[in-house]
Amino acid sequence: MTPAAQNQMLDKTLAARQALDAWTREIVQWHFNPETGCPFWLEFAHKLDWDPRREVQTYADLDRLGFFQDEWLRGGPVRRWIPRAYANRPAYVFETGGSTGVPKSRINIEDFRIDYEDFSDELPDEAFPRGSDWIMIGPSGPRRLRLAVEHLAQHRGGICFMTDLDPRWVIKLIKRGKIDEAEAYKQHVVEQALTLLRAHDGIRCMFTTPKLLEALCEKISLKKAGIRGVFCGGTEMTPQFHRFAVEELLEGAYFAPTYGNTLMGLAVHKPRLPEDNYAVIYYPPAPRAMIEVVDPADPSRVVEYGQTGRVRLTTLTRDFFMPRFLERDEAEREPPYERYPWDGVRNVRPFQALNKTVVEGVY
Amino acid sequence: MAGLLHIPILRAGDPYRSLDIARTPHYRTREPFVEISLANVGLIRRDLRQQQEAKAILAGFSASELYGMCSRAAALFGESSLPLGDSAQSPEDYVRQVSATTGLPNVMVRRNMQKIRTVLADMETVVNGLTRHLDRDVFDAGYAGDVSYFPRGDSLGVVLPSNSPGVHSLWIPAFAMKVPLVLKPGSAEPWTPYRIIQALIHAGAPPQVFGYYPADHAGGGEILRQCGRGMVFGDVSSTRPWQGDPRIEIHGPGYSKIVIGEDCIDDWEQYLDVMLASILENSGRSCINASGVWVPRHAEAIAEALAQRLATVVPRDEADDAAQIAPFADAGVAGRIAKMIDGELDSEGVRDVTARYRAGSRLAIYRGCSYLLPTIVLCDSPEHPLANREFLFPFASVVPVSQAEIPRALGPSLVVTAITRDRALIARLLASPNVGRLNLGGIPTCRISWDQPHEGNLFDHLYARRAFQCAV
Structure with a gap:
């Protein structure tokens, strides 16, 4: 410099x-x-x-x-987190954790919209074309991500197709050593995605997790399915996974890894530079x-x-x-x-x- | 970390340097000694979608050609420099490197190296031992006369241990039986499977039939799930998920034993060397080392004699040809094992016979490394918790047992050396499903006959017979 x-x-x-x-x-x-x-x-x-x-x-x-x-x-009372200025506004509660015990709850009024609209400014239009549809292959239920990705799609003029995924069930299966059942559940989610991708050819953008991206790419070519941008997050991502995804899974689709959670929001990925050697x-x-x-x-x-x-x-x-x-x-x-x-x-x-x-x- | 050796992943034989690196330390200095590329689970899954292609490539060679490759690979493995990542590895480099990360003395590595070399050199004999001399056409044409076998899977996935290189001789015959290999090496012993693969490739084997995936626990699980057939080495808890899966052959603790019959027990001194070799060879690290000596009488005298002899075994330098025991690469493991044994010794009905023959405690520190010195315990009955245990060092229980209770009291035993001529006892041992391998007479438990199956028959694991008639 x-x-x-x-x-x-x-x-x-x-x-x-x-x-x-x-x-x-x-x-x-x-x-x-x-x-x-x-x-x-x-x-x-x-x-x-x-x-x-x-x-x-x-x-x-x-x-x-x-x-x-x-x-x-x-635990409650959850309303103690609602700012008085927002007392009459519709409130959402999003949860994190909860495969065992009481999950952490976070009140949201409009943060998920603001965060994802800001994030939208970081996405390149050629990879996430405005007006094109999205598919969300990730957690459903009381998760911020489910609504946030849908809002991101809508904010960019698209419609978001959804899959059903209960991550708490998957974690229970793994803790019980039921690896085959966890694998079957993963395939169940991938099959939902494949069905949607085959039935709706306007889908160009995707949210998914690293493991589901791998599983999906075992079944289809993202390129042939028309996917141009993949927004990926939800779990740990290693440099090796980043490289593997770019070199072997994405077939030229744009990769937007993210780090975030219900409590903080969404952190964006630094553009990929050779000197960073796929560091995330x-x-x-x-x-x-x-x-x-x-x-x-x-x-x-x-x-x-x-x-x-x-x-x-x-x-x-x-x-x-x-x-x-x-x-x-x-x-x-x-x-x-x-x-x-x-x-x-x-x-x-x-x-x-x-x-x-x-x-x-x-x- | 400049200058550190690097072992890559092999994807269909091609080296692949991962961004995810494990650093295995030198057992003594604890300084990083080698970098190992780790495979992510998705990469393994992706590669294993090509299993059928690898199998088809191997099917294109005749059994005779594959035996020839193994024979040439034997010489290369034992005598030549072979690639190790971006560097070259001479046979002496290999010996020093295995010692460096496992602690195994050089002399033991060389012995294990020789075992592997023998298996490669005599592959046809080994395969004939496993198939009981089936015609080669069974592999080449799929049948010979009216005998036909079919492969049960497209490849053999193996999750390997770090305890001793000799164990790698078990999976090599799969290559000669036309089954591609997918290997996950142990974190402290990545050297031997890599060198075997390189020797085979340089002997003319198609690289595409070898997958070498250093990985974490999840990676190993993925290999076993995705390959048609599998082998897993490990302790009871790590292999538990695969219990009951017929695709997976489990190589856990051996609980190998020496049994002396009523007819020979009064001559027990004649067999002391057999007992010592069975307990001590290869630093007691193998599942075929004896962890029990079960006798109808003279238990105390036998225990005292064994203890007296074993008390002369002391830690030595790794390069010392007289070295008989290996240190623990992880000192914490040695400490935990010693503590576990001491905890059991606090109970009634057991005595550490070696204690009074050695100067210090079982856990010895030599040049900064932790060793567990050979230990003989005398139990008062087969029911004692220490009577049927196995540890990663020369440890054996001497157990008094009525001959009538044999083999029932033994429990599952990978190898039983039965010193007896008693026809009734021999018949019971022969009929027992708990005896994996039976040596009759004074044969150390760890002496391997390469034309015999070991802990399951690899051929039976990889192939199944079909009914077959031919009128063409």
Whole structure:
């Protein structure tokens, strides 16, 4: 990078940081204001001996609120998460986890639409043609992804065809060692997709998970099926899978890997560059969410660029405020990129130190 | 990590360097010694869609040509430099590399190397042993006279262990029987299957019939699910999912034993060397090593004599030709095994006979590595929890048992060396479904006769007979 380009990049990074600080102030004002905030955060503020609205001036100041606990999202009353300003708006509840025990629930008013409309701006029109139809081969049920992908298709002028997939059932089958049944269930989902693809020849765009993409490509040629763009996510994606998909599965279709979840939203993939050697690099939708890589032993400390650490999420939207949530993933910290002048993450995978096998199933 | 050896995946014989890499350490330094490309499950599945093509390629060669390739491969395997990823591997490199990641002393690697070489060189004899001398036409034409066999699957998928290279001699005959191979090597012993494949390719074998997929547990499972026939090596828990699947031959613990009859027991001292060899050879790492000596009397005297002799076995350098035991590449495993045995020794009815003959504890540290020293325990009955156990080091229980209870009391035993001339006892052993291989007389359990099947007959696993009449 030339010195001029470096300076330009620094300016962009600084501007992004200033925007993040400003947005943080706005969101803190919103969630801790008795007129607009949600009962959870108002009650939380009540127990503090300081006023977040006055004292949180920058993104870094959010550290003072401590770490968001995922237990807060398990069980009710779920309405404590609805901002008072949205009291009369239709509310959605999306769930994450839940193959055993109580899932985490997250209230949504309009975030999934905003997030996916923003994401839509990152998709190339030649690969995801406007007006063309989509197929969603992924989780159905109480998942944000199901509605979000449909909204993405609609936002781009298309119709989204859906499959039925209960990921909790798949995880149960795998935990019970019923691998053949899990395989049969995967084939059941793939057959649904094949039927839709054969019956509707206007489908050009697809959402699916890595494992379902592999399974689908064992049955058909994406090229012959007319698929031009694949938006892929939902589970861990390795550089080797990324390369395998590009070299052997996609037959020239555009590949848009993503990292996201119900709590944070959707992180976009850095465009594929030879020097990245298929590393899967994501940037969060700043300032609406931030993904940072922190020292597992001291999660308030962000690690150096290139170092490995635990993924920490912060969600900053009017629907939902989630500061400093320690995700069950680890990654390397990635420096800002021209189009996304803020921190990214490289090669996200399950957090090893938790020392617990994560059963991902087909989803 | 510049300069580290790299072992690629082989996709239809073609090297493929994965972005997913495992680094196996040197057993002593714990520094990364070799990088191994790991195959993702989707890649394995994709390749295995070509099984029929590989089978058709192999069917294009005659049995005679394949035996010739094996014979040439034997010499290449034992004497030549062969490709190892982007580098070359001499026979001595191979010996040192296997030692480096498994801890097996050089001298044992060389012995195992010789085993593999013998199997390759004598492949026709080995296959004849498995088929009981069926005519070659059964492989070439599908029938000979009125005898016809058909292959049960398009390929043989094998999930391999890391304990000892000799075990690889078990799957090689599949190639000569025209069945393509899909191998998942053990993480600490990727060397031997790779070298065997390279030797065969350089001897003229078509590369397309070899798949070599280092992978995680899920990758191994995929190979077993996708191949028509399979073999899996592992402990009881790792092989449990395949119990009851007739496509998969399971090679788990052997629980091999030496049994001495009433008629020979008073001469037990004559058989001490057979017992020692059965327990100690190859560092006790094989399923064909004896883990039990079952006798009608003199149990204590036998245990004391074995313990006294085995107490002279001490850790030595890997290059020392006198080395008889291997360290554990993972020190934690050695510690856990030692602790498990000590836990059982706290119970009634068992004694560690070796304890008073050796200077320190069972778990020994030598040049920074963990070894488990040979251990003989004396149990008071076949019911004791340590009476019928197998560990990855020279360990055996001496168990007093009434001859009338044999073979019922033995339980499943891969190899039984029965030192007896008692016709009734021999008849019972011959009739027992629990005895995988029977040696009558003073033959060490680990002595292999290559014209005999081992833990299931590979030919029967790969081929089935059909009724056949021919009037043309």
